Amino acid sequence: VTPGSVTALAVINDRAGAVTMVLDRNLATGEPVNFHPLINTATLRLELGDLLAFLRETGHDPMIVDLPVPEDGQNA
Numbered sequence: 001v002t003p004g005s006v007t008a009l010a011v012i013n014d015r016a017g018a019v020t021m022v023l024d025r026n027l028a029t030g031e032p033v034n035f036h037p038l039i040n041t042a043t044l045r046l047e048l049g050d051l052l053a054f055l056r057e058t059g060h061d062p063m064i065v066d067l068p069v070p071e072d073g074q075n076a
Contacts, residue, residue, distance in 0.1 A: 007036045008051065009044070011060045021055055021062040028064050 001010045011019055027033055030048055037044040046054075055062050 001038050002040070005036065005040060007038060008033075008055070009035050009038055011055060011058050012038075014058070014060070017059050019060060021060040022067075023062045023064050024067040025064050026067075 001007065001013065008021065008023075011021055028048060032045045032047055033051055034043050034045050035051075036042065052062065
């Protein structure tokens, strides 16, 4: 993954288990989620269950939390 890139799928590279995966509860609505598949020239759409299965299979059972909304109400 290019430095500075963000994708939930990058945890596959964390074989030591140093990363804690945290997902916003808004992603856990059951709707499909989109991520770059370790390169930003494509987008991969996953069902939430498939994403959770992938994360667990890589040893990164996610914490699902309510992340705060910025004061301006805008997502970054």
